[in-house]
Amino acid sequence: xxxxxxxxxxxxxxxxxxxxxxxxxxxxxxxxxxxxxxxxxxxxxxxxxxxxxxxxxxxxxxxxxxxxxxxxxxxxxxxxxxxxxxxxxxxxxxxxxxxxxxxxxxxxxxxxxxxxxxxxxxxxxxxxxxxxxxxxxxxxxxxxxxxxxxxxxxxxxxxxxxxxxxxxxxxxxxxxxxxxxx
Amino acid sequence: xxxxxxxxxxxxxxxxxxxxxxxxxxxxxxxxxxxxxxxxxxxxxxxxxxxxxxxxxxxxxxxxxxxxxxxxxxxxxxxxxxxxxxxxxxxxxxxxxxxxxxxxxxxxxxxxxxxxxxxxxxxxxxxxxxxxxxxxxxxxxxxxxxxxxxxxxxxxxxxxxxxxxxxxxxxxxxxxxxxxxx
Ligand SMILES: [Mg+2]
Ligand SMILES: [Mg+2]
Numbered sequence: 001x002x003x004x005x006x007x008x009x010x011x012x013x014x015x016x017x018x019x020x021x022x023x024x025x026x027x028x029x030x031x032x033x034x035x036x037x038x039x040x041x042x043x044x045x046x047x048x049x050x051x052x053x054x055x056x057x058x059x060x061x062x063x064x065x066x067x068x069x070x071x072x073x074x075x076x077x078x079x080x081x082x083x084x085x086x087x088x089x090x091x092x093x094x095x096x097x098x099x100x101x102x103x104x105x106x107x108x109x110x111x112x113x114x115x116x117x118x119x120x121x122x123x124x125x126x127x128x129x130x131x132x133x134x135x136x137x138x139x140x141x142x143x144x145x146x147x148x149x150x151x152x153x154x155x156x157x158x159x160x161x162x163x164x165x166x167x168x169x170x171x172x173x174x175x176x177x178x179x180x181x182x
Numbered sequence: 183x184x185x186x187x188x189x190x191x192x193x194x195x196x197x198x199x200x201x202x203x204x205x206x207x208x209x210x211x212x213x214x215x216x217x218x219x220x221x222x223x224x225x226x227x228x229x230x231x232x233x234x235x236x237x238x239x240x241x242x243x244x245x246x247x248x249x250x251x252x253x254x255x256x257x258x259x260x261x262x263x264x265x266x267x268x269x270x271x272x273x274x275x276x277x278x279x280x281x282x283x284x285x286x287x288x289x290x291x292x293x294x295x296x297x298x299x300x301x302x303x304x305x306x307x308x309x310x311x312x313x314x315x316x317x318x319x320x321x322x323x324x325x326x327x328x329x330x331x332x333x334x335x336x337x338x339x340x341x342x343x344x345x346x347x348x349x350x351x352x353x354x355x356x357x358x359x360x361x362x363x364x
Contacts, residue, residue: 062239072253078258111257113216
């Protein structure tokens with residue numbers, strides 16, 4: 001029973017980031033790809049060097065990332081993506097992305113890297129992969145005065161559904177292989 | 183006068199990281215490559231949410247990186263490297279590298295990425311690019327009971343000298359193009 005199987009594999013309170021980290025660890029352990037999440041950028045203001053070995057950061061601030069969160073290499077190809085969640089059910093708000101992330105993905109595509117986003121609708125636990133090129137289209141539409149979100153219908157039509165599984169949790173590279181005909 | 187020119191371009195109290203960040207900014211602005219330094223990995227223990235907009239990290243610790251510091255894409259190719267400095271003058275200590283960084287570079291090479299290290303001798307301000315494959319050789323030699331450093335002569339022979347210039351500060355991709363026959 002297929003639907004039963006899908007339910008049993010579904011996301012149980014894990015964040016999309018957790019699932020992607022688990023997936024990337026699987027890809028690495030199974031020699032499929034080398035993809036890592038970048039650390040959160042922090043602006044460090046004060047560090048207490050109590051001893052040489054235990055430096056304690058006492059004051060620091062979150063900085064905005066200048067790139068996407070995930071990148072790495074898969075069969076010689078450069079892979080770059082961002083993962084975002086929304087609690088909305090009928091559309092994905094574009095304010096989840098920052099202007100410099102869009103700019104970064106445009107540079108990646110221009111330099112022949114593979115760039116995409118993984119979108120999760122939290123309430124229904126649905127996952128989609130959207131090529132950066134398609135995201136740019138919706139982004140430009142917003143810039144030109146259009147709607148500030150991508151409708152779910154548009155995501156279904158221009159994106160690709162991703163399923164949860166056991167190993168790996170979210171086999172996004174299988175979809176990338178299909179989408180980019182690799 | 184060539185030696186005079188080299189002196190005028192030389193590093194004036196800039197760290198290798200500063201120079202590489204400036205170089206990467208140049209590559210990005212001039213549409214040559216998209217290469218970024220990864221943020222320093224931090225273990226956050228306590229955050230003070232004084233207001234929604236100003237979260238202050240009050241306790242955090244430096245974590246060891248699981249990858250190298252720099253990566254990105256250049257003409258569709260995955261580029262990955264680590265930069266290290268030493269105050270030694272006759273050899274480069276291998277304890278500048280961590281076991282997981284070596285492991286990471288081995289994975290990158292296995293997945294057809296381009297991996298290397300940029301080494302700087304601080305006192306003479308000399309820079310070298312060493313292919314990861316050559317670093318592995320010296321690393322294995324150490325593991326097998328050999329010396330815990332790479333002699334400067336070995337670096338001169340197996341590595342490639344990098345020069346400072348104005349724009350970009352350290353044109354390492356030009357050397358990569360030569361070394362990997364791209
Ligand atoms: Mg993010
Ligand atoms: Mg480092």
